[in-house]
Amino acid sequence: MRENRVSTWLYRHPKSRLAMLLSAPLTWLAVAYLGSLATMIFSAFWSVDSFTGNIVHQLTLTNFRILFSQSVYGVIAVRSLGIALFVTIVDALIAIPIAFFMAKVLSPKLRNFAVVIIILPLWASYLVKAYAWRTMFSDSGVLAWFFKPFHIATPGYGLFATAITLCYLWLPYMILPIYAGLERLPDSLLEASSDLGASAGKTFRRVIIPMIYPSIIAGSLFTFSLTLGDYIVVKIVGGKSQLMANVVYDNVGTAGNLPFAAAAALFPIIVILGYLTFVRRSGALENF
Amino acid sequence: MRNAIVLTDLRKNFGEVQAVAGVNLEIADGEFFAMLGPSGSGKTTVLRLIAGFEIPDSGKIEIAGVDVSDTPPFNRDVNTVFQDYALFPHMTVQKNVEYGLRVKGVAKAEREARALKALERVKLIGYENRKPSQLSGGQRQRVALARAIVNEPKVLLLDEPLGALDLKLRHEMQKELKELQGALGITFIFVTHDQEEALTMADRIAVFNDGQIIQIGTPIEIYEKPANEFVAGFVGISNLLHEAASKAILGKTGTFSIRPEKIKIGSAFDRKASGIVTQVQFIGSFTRVDIELSQGDRLTLLKENDGTSESNPVLGSTLNISWDSKYEFLVG
Numbered sequence: 001m002r003e004n005r006v007s008t009w010l011y012r013h014p015k016s017r018l019a020m021l022l023s024a025p026l027t028w029l030a031v032a033y034l035g036s037l038a039t040m041i042f043s044a045f046w047s048v049d050s051f052t053g054n055i056v057h058q059l060t061l062t063n064f065r066i067l068f069s070q071s072v073y074g075v076i077a078v079r080s081l082g083i084a085l086f087v088t089i090v091d092a093l094i095a096i097p098i099a100f101f102m103a104k105v106l107s108p109k110l111r112n113f114a115v116v117i118i119i120l121p122l123w124a125s126y127l128v129k130a131y132a133w134r135t136m137f138s139d140s141g142v143l144a145w146f147f148k149p150f151h152i153a154t155p156g157y158g159l160f161a162t163a164i165t166l167c168y169l170w171l172p173y174m175i176l177p178i179y180a181g182l183e184r185l186p187d188s189l190l191e192a193s194s195d196l197g198a199s200a201g202k203t204f205r206r207v208i209i210p211m212i213y214p215s216i217i218a219g220s221l222f223t224f225s226l227t228l229g230d231y232i233v234v235k236i237v238g239g240k241s242q243l244m245a246n247v248v249y250d251n252v253g254t255a256g257n258l259p260f261a262a263a264a265a266l267f268p269i270i271v272i273l274g275y276l277t278f279v280r281r282s283g284a285l286e287n288f
Numbered sequence: 289m290r291n292a293i294v295l296t297d298l299r300k301n302f303g304e305v306q307a308v309a310g311v312n313l314e315i316a317d318g319e320f321f322a323m324l325g326p327s328g329s330g331k332t333t334v335l336r337l338i339a340g341f342e343i344p345d346s347g348k349i350e351i352a353g354v355d356v357s358d359t360p361p362f363n364r365d366v367n368t369v370f371q372d373y374a375l376f377p378h379m380t381v382q383k384n385v386e387y388g389l390r391v392k393g394v395a396k397a398e399r400e401a402r403a404l405k406a407l408e409r410v411k412l413i414g415y416e417n418r419k420p421s422q423l424s425g426g427q428r429q430r431v432a433l434a435r436a437i438v439n440e441p442k443v444l445l446l447d448e449p450l451g452a453l454d455l456k457l458r459h460e461m462q463k464e465l466k467e468l469q470g471a472l473g474i475t476f477i478f479v480t481h482d483q484e485e486a487l488t489m490a491d492r493i494a495v496f497n498d499g500q501i502i503q504i505g506t507p508i509e510i511y512e513k514p515a516n517e518f519v520a521g522f523v524g525i526s527n528l529l530h531e532a533a534s535k536a537i538l539g540k541t542g543t544f545s546i547r548p549e550k551i552k553i554g555s556a557f558d559r560k561a562s563g564i565v566t567q568v569q570f571i572g573s574f575t576r577v578d579i580e581l582s583q584g585d586r587l588t589l590l591k592e593n594d595g596t597s598e599s600n601p602v603l604g605s606t607l608n609i610s611w612d613s614k615y616e617f618l619v620g
Contacts, residue, residue, distance in 0.1 A: 186374065188371075188374035191339075191341050191361070191374065192370060192374035192376075192435075193387070194340075194360070194361040194362050195361050195362070195367060195368045196387050196435070197362045197439070198362055198391040199362055199391075202391045206390075206391070207376060211378060
């Protein structure tokens with residue numbers, strides 16, 4: 001019984017057991033996540049001495065005054081929000097039928113295969129995929145070639161190309177939670193709805209959508225926050241357009257104004273918090 | 289009498305498996321009909337074919353004289369009580385019951401009144417605003433019933449309706465289902481693998497095996513005159529006398545069956561046999577005694593507890609038994 005001594009001790013001391021389980025991840029969470037977040041929020045209220053370029057550790061609202069007074073930042077904020085909304089809605093519209101097909105039509109064996117196919121693009125480098133879309137949107141790209149016979153000009157690089165590329169990039173993050181939600185939905189519920197006289201459309205509206213609503217919210221949090229935080233795709237396929245994340249990036253790099261970057265970086269955090277509050281208030285998640 | 293359901297040469301395969309292999313069945317209006325059989329015998333598939341959840345490979349399904357073989361479930365005048373109840377978890381009890389009326393566009397006031405009436409019928413008044421997750425198994429069963437009968441279907445289909453309930457609740461619900469069917473006058477078709485449930489509740493029973501109906505009849509017919517060895521074995525305890533024993537004891541050829549409660553200890557009746565006692569189980573109101581005949585067949589008899597249980601047969605002893613020859617029947 002000697003080799004069981006440690007296990008026996010742990011069995012007798014549940015609090016120590018819990019401490020050993022959680023100390024490492026909690027330290028990581030506190031230092032790496034909450035710590036850096038707090039630092040960022042703090043530094044948003046500092047400023048930079050315009051002569052020396054040094055950070056002035058004195059609380060001030062200058063950064064926010066600039067953000068709110070210069071109309072360009074308002075335009076960029078609205079544009080970023082619009083693209084995030086567009087990406088979320090388009091991804092949801094594409095993801096729901098795909099996830100439904102995977103969870104309810106495919107056999108369980110093919111289902112796992114389909115999940116792998118959906119995840120597969122995530123293995124490829126993000127940059128490779130972004131540049132692939134750059135090639136496709138170019139003047140001699142595959143899109144221009146395809147639409148030429150219909151006399152439709154491709155929009156080229158710009159916000160539309162950015163939105164489409166982001167839709168492509170974040171689609172798996174929308175499909176997977178909706179698929180998981182649909183897989184948990186018993187087939188008998190759909191049969192019951194049909195049995196009680198509901199056509200496919202009514203079943204979709206009254207049973208499927210309310211049942212997978214939490215999954216759609218989960219997926220939308222991914223697409224929304226990933227879009228708000230992205231500055232690379234817009235650099236690659238967005239032409240001269242700028243999004244809020246570019247403001248952060250440029251102020252960290254070129255301008256060297258870390259406090260202003262921190263202030264701008266609060267934007268997606270506040271938007272996501274607002275979105276979560278809205279979802280909570282709507283009560284849609286307390287339906288079960 | 290009009291027929292509520294007519295099935296003509298119904299067939300359904302799942303890949304290589306023949307789930308339903310040529311079923312012909314007529315169920316009369318207002319009947320309480322049981323489809324009994326072991327799992328995989330095709331009884332549930334027949335129910336799902338009637339509901340419209342499966343499309344038959346061939347054959348015809350008529351509901352109240354109308355061919356519905358190509359009609360989707362939402363246009364069929366039948367409703368189903370699902371084995372897992374299939375209540376909508378995001379709706380209250382009231383909304384669940386109203387669902388069928390709601391999707392058919394019944395006005396709000398009428399919808400609410402009819403839902404309340406249905407809930408009253410299943411004794412669930414006061415639970416309207418609960419969610420299914422806040423109900424017990426028996427209560428969910430009642431909601432599922434109310435949700436189906438509120439639509440006043442021609443036929444109510446019940447898939448193993450009492451399978452998930454404990455024994456006591458099951459007996460209670462058996463009685464209530466029977467009363468409910470009598471009060472509503474709707475045709476009930478229920479699927480079960482529990483022979484006792486089928487015998488106690490049904491007006492008529494169809495016994496299924498391997499995708500086919502082996503026998504249709506009243507509970508008494510099915511029990512007293514099983515069509516073959518399978519029915520004899522599936523419904524009640526079967527005592528089979530094979531070739532050698534039949535010849536020695538009955539003086540006939542073929543396989544015969546005799547129900548355990550018809551066999552008595554002693555030699556009061558015209559068929560006499562004796563064997564070694566291999567098992568004695570005291571059940572309460574009965575003692576179950578297993579005997580091995582010299583020809584190799586085993587017989588089970590049920591000795592009523594008439595106050596003489598102290599003198600039950602002893603394991604390993606030789607026991608003389610007898611039965612009235614009118615209770616033995618040829619099964620193969």
